[in-house]
Amino acid sequence: MTTTAPRGTGAVTPGRGSGGPPPRRAAIAARHLRTDRWWLQPLITAVVLLCFVVYSSFRAFQNAYYFAEPYISPFYSPCITTGCEGDTFPEFFTGPSFISPAIYILVIPLGFRGTCYYYRKAYYRSFWLSPPACAVGEPHRRYTGESRPPLLIQNLHRYALYGALIFNVVLTYDAILGFRDETGEWGHMGLGTLVLLVNAALLWLYTLSCHSCRHLVGGRLNHFSRHPLRYRLWTRVSRLNASHARFAWLSLFSVAIADAYVFLLATGTISDLRFF
Amino acid sequence: MSYAGRFRVWRGDVTGGDLEDFTVEVNEGEVVLDVIHRLQATQAGDLAVRWNCKAGKCGSCGAEINGRPRLMCMTRMSTFGEADTVTITPLRTFPVVRDLVTDVSYNYEKAAQIPAFSPRPRDADGNYRMQQVDVERSQEFRKCIECFLCQDTCHVIRDHEGNKAAFAGPRFLIRLAELDMHPLDTTDRRDAAQDEFGLGYCNITKCCSEVCPEGIHLTDNGIIPLKERVVDRRFDPLTWLGSKIGRRPRD
Ligand code: SF4
Ligand code: SF4
Ligand code: FES
Ligand code: FES
DSSP, X not given: OOOOOOTTOSSSOOOOOSSXXXXXXXXXXXXXXXXXXXXXXXXXXXXXXXXXXXXXXXXXXXXXSOEETTEEOGGXXXXXXTTXXXXXXXXXXXXXXXXXXXXXXXXXXXXXXXXXXXXXXXXXXXXXXXXSSTTSOOSXXXXXXXXXXXXXXXXXHHHHHHHHHXXXXXXXXXXXXTTBOTTSOBSOOBHHHHHHHHHHHHHHHHHHTOHHHHIXXXXXXXXXXXXXXXXXXXXXXXXXXXXXXXXXXXXXXXXXXXXXXXXXXHTTSXXXXXXX | OEEEEEEEXXXXXXXXXXXXXXXXXXXXXXXXXXXXXXXXXHTOTTOOOOOSOXXXXXXXXXXXXXXXXXXXXXXXXXXXXXXXXXXXXXOSSSBXXXXXXXXXXXXXXHHHXXXXXXXXXXXXXXXXXXXXXXXXXHHHHTTOOOOOHHHHHOHHHHSOGGGGGTOOOHHHHHHHHHHHHOSSBOOOOHHHHHHTSOGGGOOOOOHHHHHOTTOOOIIIIIIHHHHHHHIIIIIOHHHHHHHHTTOOOOO
């Protein structure tokens, strides 16, 4: 139970917590005294994220080799301009030819991952070093976290979630189209179909395990007993949520792999392994 | 099996101090607190250390062991090699009293500011009734032993003394979450969480969850759900509209 201690009885004046009086902390000069390799994890995170950013930017601006009948790269789907290769999605408008169709749609997955509670942890630690690891001093003189703009915007994560759910439907649809062959006849399956299916599945797992999703399906309720169905949903999502970080990484890799596979097919470097 | 273990222990008070080297006997099955007690009994009779239960339940023996906030009574010596030097320092975030003892009043001041539990009226027969599923989430946070290791490790105040006024720290953010989720409670603490207790300062980097000796999922089950509740109230135009036209009673 939280109780209140009598004030001002200690040998030292109470830590005021007002920022005013001197902190009176133990004099330890070292920024940290950790002896383990605490820097390894933020370093790996930074390298992997950077590689992904470089690769995905290259592919998004390339504006070519994203369609190999019947597969479309997840970076370019839904492809909504008349400049698109393939015919997987209605073409809504004609954009300037120098703008790759990926640019119009990538804001949604980018916004979703950028405001994701897990990725926030990952990049605050590995890029902003705030903190680089637990009990390791951060380099910044001031810190206000997400309490004011621009970082206040992270609170809109649930809207990015709505967009991502629509995206997942489209990418699932793309994976199902992978059961058609080059001529549009159903009853085909290749390694590409499998790649797209696995990618779609991982994206669903990532999206459904989202913290905002967990809140919206039931977490906001205070009386689960009055909403048995939402309670069951919440329990399921909570179970997935425990692995949210894992799904975040796996789906990141699967998106890149699915894109790379389509790239290799479209450039003719490899040909699709056909199951039937 | 015993061996002569090497230790560096911070000794001093508010006027200054330093790490001192000691060689102390370590026996099989011992924890860091045993060694500190032996050090106190054999070499440094005036070494100040706070402890009570030696069972990881009272929360008084928190210190930083090799730079990581831990309970001394729950840190086995077998986690270190016999040749390792083990460094033990007081919690850095709070004012030091002497040696390994710090003044944790900051935490009690924050605790006292939190709007108290305010249950709805009792049922006609004088009882309170609630369902286990409804209160289960809050119960996870009741495991807290108030060791304040999470408060110590949280970079918001550890690295920025000036934030102490605006930020209550992870232990009290989960206290707010506990009350906000409680089926009997009637107070809405969402605005206070954001404005008075500094929920926005937390950047969910999860160090509090990493150090908690009770294994409480502070971030995933407390702080993030609380952030989402604050979004409902403050940042989501749809839920705001819903609550205005009475479509969304909070239940
Ligand atoms: S998750 Fe938030 S409250 Fe916990 S240690 Fe990190 S910044 Fe502090
Ligand atoms: S939440 Fe965990 S780390 Fe924090 S005071 Fe409670 S028991 Fe200690
Ligand atoms: S997607 Fe990671 S928390 Fe929502
Ligand atoms: S002595 Fe009680 S928790 Fe360690």
